Amino acid sequence: MPVLARTWAFAAVAWLSLGLSACAPAAESEPQAVDTTAASVELVADDYVILYSGREEILVQPLIDIFTEETGITVDIRYAGTSELAAQLFEEGDQSPAGVFLSQDAGALGALSDAGLFVSLPAEITDRVDANFSSTDSSWVGVTGRARVIVYDSETVAAEDLPQSVDEIVGPQWSGKVAIAPGNASFQSFVTAYRVLLGNSAADQWVSGLVVNDPQIYEKNGAILEAVNDGIVPLGLINHYYWYRLATERGVENMRAQLHFTPAGDPASIVNVTGAAVLLSQQGDADAFRLVEFLVSDRAQQYFVDETFEYPLVPGIDAPEGLPALSSLQVANLDLSDLRSLAETQLLLQKYGLIL
Structure with missing residues (x-):
């Protein structure tokens, strides 16, 4: 790890x-x-x-x-x-x-x-x-x-087996198989959106479940993408554009990693x-x-x-x-101004040891 x-x-x-x-x-x-x-x-x-x-x-x-x-x-x-x-x-x-x-x-x-x-x-x-x-x-x-996405290893994960919600990521079938960058601002904003949309109690349970599930920790989104593309880890949570940059460098046909957008309204694909x-x-x-x-x-x-x-x-x-389309990813009841409650998210991540 x-x-x-x-x-x-x-x-x-x-x-x-x-x-x-x-x-x-x-x-x-x-x-x-x-x-x-x-x-x-x-x-x-x-x-x-x-x-x-x-x-x-x-x-x-x-x-x-x-x-x-x-x-x-x-x-x-x-x-x-x-x-x-x-x-x-x-x-x-x-x-x-x-x-x-x-x-x-x-x-x-x-x-x-x-x-x-x-x-x-x-x-x-x-x-x-x-x-x-x-x-x-x-x-x-x-x-x-910038859309949040699930990046996956297309050689080891079948499209029909992909998580359809962020909550499925903390299921036992993904134990030790999901990469995150908890110190990254985009991950913290995603967790903040989860808190705003579903409440502090639900967010606490999700982060707790994530930690129990032994996530693979990386410093940045780009490192997660490289790890998935190299077959080191099956899934990762990143921003969409990292994949496009790497695909431009290496060629789309050479990309083992692929993107998965969860259904509209799910925090995993917030913009x-x-x-x-x-x-x-x-x-x-x-x-x-x-x-x-x-x-x-x-x-x-x-x-x-x-x-x-x-x-x-x-x-x-x-x-x-x-x-x-950008409109297809919008969460109807999420006001981006509400993501200002980032301090509470940092306390939550500290509680479970994801950041100091």
Whole structure:
């Protein structure tokens, strides 16, 4: 069994402690309301913006280079994990130098929004994206969609034997045969969605059953996919686009690993989003708003389709070939803003030893 990857835990614990303290009400007085609308301050452009990116440099930098070429705006980027950057933003508070936060998932965005660290985005940005994939208060906007999937070894697992729900994964027939990445933000958002949809008690039982079932632990989605493709483990829980990237490199015909989408409404196939927000500390930075606006432009959305194989969230841009329609994967009663309760999920995973 692979060694449990726990080097991530420092950032997670920092986020948890900082996030809970940042969101807690003051002991002696009620917090004062803050006007976070973009129109509340005069916007100033200086052709420079700082971006905190929870997405990998290999995915983001080429697109940012296009933005700089088109606008003349220099983007100073700090790349790190979404959890690590969220912890830093909680610590920096309203003194953060960051103008834009690009997150790997909605959970981090929701937690930071609850802490009042984002400024509301104007309608010309938020209206470009389906309201189901952005915050209800315009504090952040979805950039791309990422479906959770079950990846399986097609040489050892027959299609008719695949789990039809996430609950089947904790059945005895899959003991020792399922790979997960519990320290990864996307896995934690999936568990958060399970909690939101089915309740804390059901989520506790599921995580407990998963641990009893001896899951194979990996650090990242990509490592899980490689393990399944190499025949090391029969099943894994990942995001869909990892398969498309590997298939592009090696050829679809050479892929032993295949994707399985569970029926609509099941948490195993929820669609989470990457998303962007402008920090309240830089609410007067016109360049920050231009960067977020660019991320939901047709040019950027097509880039994500072609280069990262993610779902575009702007109408009129076709999804990567072969993917099921985005609408067919939506969970009707899941508000992505509810994924902000990530701290509770981290406590649950800590309870059963999946993260420190």
